[in-house]
Amino acid sequence: MKAALVILGLLAFFVAPGAQAADPPPYSQLDVRPFDPDIDPDIDMFISDYREGVPYQEFGGLIVRDIFTKGTGDPMKPEKRGACLTFVDRLSFAKLQGHQTTTPSKLDKTQIIFYFSAGEGIIEAGDQRAEIRSGVGVFMPANLEFVIANTGNDPIEMYMIVEPLPAGLVPVPEMLVRDERTIPIGTTKSHWSHILRVFFYGEDFSKRSGVVTGMCPVWFDPLTMGQPHSHGLGDEEVWFVVEGEPVVLLGKELRRLKPGMAYKIPPNGTTPHSNINTTDEMIKLVWFMKYTP
Secondary structure (H helix, E strand, O other): OHHHHHHHHHHHHHHOOOOOOOOOOHHHOOOOOOOOOOOOOOHHHHEEEHHHOOOEEEOOOEEEEEEEEEOOOOOOOOOOOOOOEOOOOEEEEEEEOOOOEOOOEOOOOEEEEEEEEEOOEEEEEOOEEEEEOOOEEEEEOOOOOEEEEEOOOOOEEEEEEEEEOOOOOOOOOOOEEEEHHHOOOOEEEEOOOEEEOOOEOHHHHHOOOOOOOEEEEEEEOOOEEOOOEOOOOOOEEEEEEEEOOOEEEEOOEEEEOOOOEEEEOOOOOOOOEEEEEOOOOOEEEEEEEEOOO
């Protein structure tokens, strides 16, 4: 019943008399035309699940499944489901089985943000060593040898945001580690209801990453939703679900997602998105974006 009321309220937001009386900010353009499959983007091409990916091995131990990969054509019309990235190379989900260790590896023309969602272990890079567990994020630069070791019986689960190394960017020769348990809440009011802890963002991060502007875990209280807004060409915003099952507004349709699924906002400037928690439990997603001013 509560879920139905939340969704009905969301629909009323678009159709209630006077709802368009106030001018929205430039970033929040909404297309007021009825849904038309011949005009509107096919949002299911911008939604994917790691369970649909073909597994492969990487770094001598990780079992990887891709969620999103880079597309080669029109960014509004991916050639296949999930092949929708323009700037980031891929978003993947990976596991490292209990008491397994990756081989010493170096990234060549890429850099990776790891977000660990289950399991316990150690990550080493150069002369640095850090514990990994659920809620830890690591930015791994190019040209730095690293190893991930699972110190427990259960698999380590992780998401990998892989970006290309732009020409001219000199990699910072150290990994950057963040633990959401040690980072204070930055705000509870971004886009109405986003509760976030700032992981990778700002001037220091911009010196390291040549593509990704920022990445943060974001929580939503029960029966809350984010402000619907859109993004245009030059932006690449992606969300993946870590805990709970949000209802996602994407364009003029709703979809329910579960952990291991992700979506990207079609970059036409009029396709809104919003994360909606219709449940009685807090949910968590992770956001990352390439932003073009």
